[in-house]
Amino acid sequence: MKKQDMGIKVLKGGLLSTIQDTGRFGYRKDGIIVSGAMDSLALRTGNLLVGNPQDEAGIECTLTGPTMRFEAEQLIALTGADLSAVLDKMPLQMWRPVLVKKGSVLSFGAAKSGCRTYLTVSGGFSVPKVLGSRSTYLRAEFGGWNGRALQAGDYIPFRERYHETLQDFNWSCDLSTLYPDLNDHVIRVIEGPEFELFSINGKQAFFEKEFQLSNESDRMGYRLKGEALKLERPREMISSAVTFGTVQVTSNGDPIVLTADHQTTGGYPRIVQVITADFSKLAQLQSGQKIRFELLTLAQAHAALLYREQQLKQLQQTLTFKYNHDI
Incomplete structure (x- = not known):
């Protein structure tokens, strides 16, 4: 052929x-x-x-x-x-x-x-x-x-x-046990490098209030609508490394969640980082949907990722046997 x-x-x-x-x-x-x-x-x-x-x-x-x-x-x-x-x-x-x-x-x-x-x-x-x-x-x-x-x-x-x-x-x-429930819109995060720069009220609002994905969302990032998040005091930020799941906060107080086509560096404060184990839920959100954030420790984030990778490894072993060749 x-x-x-x-x-x-x-x-x-x-x-x-x-x-x-x-x-x-x-x-x-x-x-x-x-x-x-x-x-x-x-x-x-x-x-x-x-x-x-x-x-x-x-x-x-x-x-x-x-x-x-x-x-x-x-x-x-x-x-x-x-x-x-x-x-x-x-x-x-x-x-x-x-x-x-x-x-x-x-x-x-x-x-x-x-x-x-x-x-x-x-x-x-x-x-x-x-x-x-x-x-x-x-x-x-x-x-x-x-x-x-x-x-x-x-x-x-x-x-x-x-x-x-x-x-x-x-x-x-x-x-x-492997793929997340796409109807669950709770996104788990760990503290970002500039987390402590935000006001107490701003940090409370971030975890207690819901945010809505705006229509300004694509493969580069999701802009969220909700209560404005404020720093303790204005600061000049040096551009720093960002990655998939980094949540930056603009000068207007709007969070932006970076996704697959994100830029390599950013100049906004990074309040939190979405855990790797929740990237699927993040990727499957639609414009207009509401989400809220849950704070984890780094150890909890590692445990969630390890569990997912173990489940994926088990699936790989099962299918290697099924297809009778290494995958």
């Missing part, structure tokens, strides 16, 4: 559909962002479900998903948000491998929960690595598929067609 006959034809691009892997590391010193999947847990799990390494690239579909036709038989998985996926007009079950026949059309409807779905395919997509990653860096227009979101007419080739002897996928994995 020719390479051009084994891939996905994009019929509709959706709101924002991009190729993403787990990120582009080692270049922040040069001003190049990490990027990568907003919900890396969903992407990593999807890759395991189709027998891939966890860092393989998939398609991140946002709210209004794309419509795509499969030009060859392929093993796929959908993870993350429930965007009412249908395959040939029949509801498609998520969080399990599905063998898709040549000519089948995958499309999406309304978002039932969450914001971002991940499509992974056996063997991954044949797109070049740029600086060690296949992730799309939208603002710089490189990586992924021509450095941009997918659009009608694009043809995304598979690196290989599914050809394993395993054809029976009448099974699924219990992910209740």
